Amino acid sequence: MAKIGTIHNRDSFLNKISKSLNRPRLTGPIPRPEWKYQPQHEVFKGASPDELLDIMKVHCQKIHTNLYETDLKGLPDVLNEVVEGYGGGPVVISKDERFSEWGLDSLLKKEWPSRDMAVFEWDYTLGDENVRRAEQANVGITISEITLAESATVVLFSDKDHGRTINFLPATSIMLIPKSTLVPRFTQAAVKMREIHQQTGRVASCINFITGPSNSADIELNLVVGVHGPIKASYIVIHDL
Amino acid sequence: MAMKISTEKFNDRVEQGIHDSFMRGAVAGAQDGMGVKRRVVTTDELSNWEDWRNHAEEIRQHVLANLDYYLEQLSENIAQRGGHVFFAQTKEEANEYIRGVVQRKKAKKIVKSKSMVTEEISLNAMLEEEGCEVVETDLGEYILQLDDHDPPSHIVVPALHKNKEQIRDVFAQKIGYTKTSTPEELAYHARVTLREKFLEADLGITGCNFAVAETGSFCLVTNEGNADLVTALPKTQITVMGMERLVPTFEEMEVLVSMLTRSAVGQKLTSYITVLTGPREELDVDGPEEFHLVIVDNGRSDILGTEFQSILQCIRCGACINVCPVYRHIGGHSYGSIYPGPVGAVLSPLLGGYDDFKELPYASTLCGACTEVCPVKIPLHQLLHKHRQVIVEKEGKAPFSEKMLMKAFGLGAASPALYNMGSKMAPVAMNPFTVGDKISKGPGPLKAWTEIREFPAPNKERFRDWFKNREKGGE
Numbered sequence: 001m002a003k004i005g006t007i008h009n010r011d012s013f014l015n016k017i018s019k020s021l022n023r024p025r026l027t028g029p030i031p032r033p034e035w036k037y038q039p040q041h042e043v044f045k046g047a048s049p050d051e052l053l054d055i056m057k058v059h060c061q062k063i064h065t066n067l068y069e070t071d072l073k074g075l076p077d078v079l080n081e082v083v084e085g086y087g088g089g090p091v092v093i094s095k096d097e098r099f100s101e102w103g104l105d106s107l108l109k110k111e112w113p114s115r116d117m118a119v120f121e122w123d124y125t126l127g128d129e130n131v132r133r134a135e136q137a138n139v140g141i142t143i144s145e146i147t148l149a150e151s152a153t154v155v156l157f158s159d160k161d162h163g164r165t166i167n168f169l170p171a172t173s174i175m176l177i178p179k180s181t182l183v184p185r186f187t188q189a190a191v192k193m194r195e196i197h198q199q200t201g202r203v204a205s206c207i208n209f210i211t212g213p214s215n216s217a218d219i220e221l222n223l224v225v226g227v228h229g230p231i232k233a234s235y236i237v238i239h240d241l
Numbered sequence: 242m243a244m245k246i247s248t249e250k251f252n253d254r255v256e257q258g259i260h261d262s263f264m265r266g267a268v269a270g271a272q273d274g275m276g277v278k279r280r281v282v283t284t285d286e287l288s289n290w291e292d293w294r295n296h297a298e299e300i301r302q303h304v305l306a307n308l309d310y311y312l313e314q315l316s317e318n319i320a321q322r323g324g325h326v327f328f329a330q331t332k333e334e335a336n337e338y339i340r341g342v343v344q345r346k347k348a349k350k351i352v353k354s355k356s357m358v359t360e361e362i363s364l365n366a367m368l369e370e371e372g373c374e375v376v377e378t379d380l381g382e383y384i385l386q387l388d389d390h391d392p393p394s395h396i397v398v399p400a401l402h403k404n405k406e407q408i409r410d411v412f413a414q415k416i417g418y419t420k421t422s423t424p425e426e427l428a429y430h431a432r433v434t435l436r437e438k439f440l441e442a443d444l445g446i447t448g449c450n451f452a453v454a455e456t457g458s459f460c461l462v463t464n465e466g467n468a469d470l471v472t473a474l475p476k477t478q479i480t481v482m483g484m485e486r487l488v489p490t491f492e493e494m495e496v497l498v499s500m501l502t503r504s505a506v507g508q509k510l511t512s513y514i515t516v517l518t519g520p521r522e523e524l525d526v527d528g529p530e531e532f533h534l535v536i537v538d539n540g541r542s543d544i545l546g547t548e549f550q551s552i553l554q555c556i557r558c559g560a561c562i563n564v565c566p567v568y569r570h571i572g573g574h575s576y577g578s579i580y581p582g583p584v585g586a587v588l589s590p591l592l593g594g595y596d597d598f599k600e601l602p603y604a605s606t607l608c609g610a611c612t613e614v615c616p617v618k619i620p621l622h623q624l625l626h627k628h629r630q631v632i633v634e635k636e637g638k639a640p641f642s643e644k645m646l647m648k649a650f651g652l653g654a655a656s657p658a659l660y661n662m663g664s665k666m667a668p669v670a671m672n673p674f675t676v677g678d679k680i681s682k683g684p685g686p687l688k689a690w691t692e693i694r695e696f697p698a699p700n701k702e703r704f705r706d707w708f709k710n711r712e713k714g715g716e
Binding site: 014016017206207 | 289296338425467469588
């Protein structure tokens with residue numbers, strides 16, 4: 001359990017606000033408002049997983065991201081092809097049993113190392129060494145927990161086994177997307193995040209919504225793909241998951 | 242950099258702006274391009290866009306009406322997660338607290354992601370006084386910082402006024418860049434240079450797009466990924482937020498982030514939306530070990546409860562800037578504030594005072610394009626009009642020419658004899674300046690008008706004479 005933090009100058013600060021609002025300080029819980037408008041729930045309402053995937057595919061073209069589709073059987077070959085397309089290793093992956101469950105052990109632990117492609121699995125016991133390895137990696141591979149069809153966005157929750165920097169330090173990024181994680185948009189992810197918080201009392205210290213590779217239009221509004229984060233990104237959608 | 246970015250007079254700044262042809266071309270191109278992108282993802286794509294705006298407005302209004310409650314809830318939840326919260330009434334208080342953290346951590350190398358509120362409180366100046374190396378890591382901000390702290394000219398695209406050759410020259414002079422002016426090469430050089438800075442930094446500083454009261458979280462919205470490295474690599478993190486930038490839960494955060502990215506840059510979502518809660522967890526490897534949130538008032542509570550309260554609904558998307566015809570012609574620096582355009586013309590006098598920013602509410606045609614496009618429905622042009630009322634009626638700071646004109650009219654209209662004489666004299670007095678039925682080089686108060694367009698000459702026959710004549714059967 002983390003230590004409790006400190007709070008400074010709160011009362012005088014909040015009293016000034018209530019004075020400006022010309023009413024006493026609000027202290028008790030206030031009921032959640034009943035909003036008059038809720039347009040966000042209408043977007044792609046009732047769309048099937050296949051329809052959501054089609055929506056996502058179209059948007060991937062706008063965010064400079066290749067989308068591959070496969071089933072579990074074909075996953076090792078597709079992953080190998082994408083990594084080779086990016087110039088091979090070193091590769092860094094989160095520590096996640098699903099890589100093994102999805103039949104990737106042979107590729108990650110035998111085939112690539114035998115071809116001199118180093119694979120580093122995140123290991124919190126090694127501390128900062130993880131960050132050093134991620135910085136040297138050519139490819140980072142992670143798994144999307146929730147996938148937003150409308151904006152072609154993957155959602156990742158950090159913890160001791162899922163380092164934040166796997167998604168930012170390597171030159172390229174590959175996200176594995178179980179098709180069942182597809183939802184219409186950000187709305188459903190936000191509802192889910194609230195549910196997790198309400199059920200467990202916790203929320204991951206970092207939740208990343210990632211939509212394609214990093215980019216900037218700060219120089220004469222010309223789009224440059226690849227600034228501080230990955231220069232290239234690919235999604236692999238797995239149909240039978 | 243403080244909120245005020247220039248000591249020159251408003252008219253001189255405007256004069257420079259309208260003669261900067263690259264800047265004017267860049268701004269016009271940006272407005273047109275971003276306008277198209279915004280329309281595609283707002284009104285074109287979402288047939289119920291007005292419902293989205295209504296929902297965003299009701300969320301922002303609800304938060305402002307209950308601000309003390311949500312700030313208390315936010316601070317409790319951050320402390321529960323082991324974060325530290327400092328409520329700063331003034332910019333001095335905010336800087337002193339941050340100075341204390343910097344000294345205690347013996348921080349010397351600092352990386353920052355883009356934050357308007359840290360500009361507002363002049364944070365970088367204080368950090369540099371402390372002997373720290375402060376590096377702005379947003380590409381646009383980095384360019385400006387390297388160029389001897391050139392001020393931003395747009396809240397979303399801060400280096401909009403610079404062309405790529407100027408940027409190449411700055412890189413060559415300051416960081417030994419030897420390649421071409423292509424944006425890809427420039428950006429790659431920045432990537433390599435800044436990667437080192439991220440890895441060696443001992444303190445990261447960010448702004449805050451929206452804090453979430455229910456969980457003690459906050460989110461950052463970027464495209465470059467710099468904010469993610471600022472918050473993942475240094476061991477200590479300080480986040481600075483304007484006190485109004487929060488929402489009740491993740492569900493409202495989602496709506497406002499969507500409104501922000503669509504309105505600001507015409508994207509459904511930017512590349513990175515990062516939701517952070519407290520310091521790293523016990524066994525985590527990356528993320529800060531220590532987290533501080535500094536909540537800044539700096540004049541905002543004086544806006545609450547006034548006729549200007551709705552400006553605090555602002556989510557800093559810059560859509561109003563991208564449609565403003567005045568901004569299009571004079572550019573961001575003319576406003577003399579880190580907040581330009583319509584939002585800046587409303588906000589700067591409120592946060593920085595009328596003494597420095599009294600001209601800004603007049604830098605508007607009151608056409609209402611800003612109000613129409615605002616995703617949180619701030620009645621911007623009406624607020625600009627209100628400012629003018631306050632400037633004239635309460636502050637007595639109306640522009641000199643307007644004061645003289647009103648005084649002369651007041652005198653003339655107070656006496657029937659003077660009015661009669663004045664209206665008879667008008668065509669005679671204007672005769673030397675009249676060609677045909679137009680005045681093209683007017684004197685005194687007319688000068689500014691006739692510099693850019695003609696003014697109709699007073700009719701030789703007054704209305705009341707014409708009317709009298711007509712009653713007698715004349716034409």
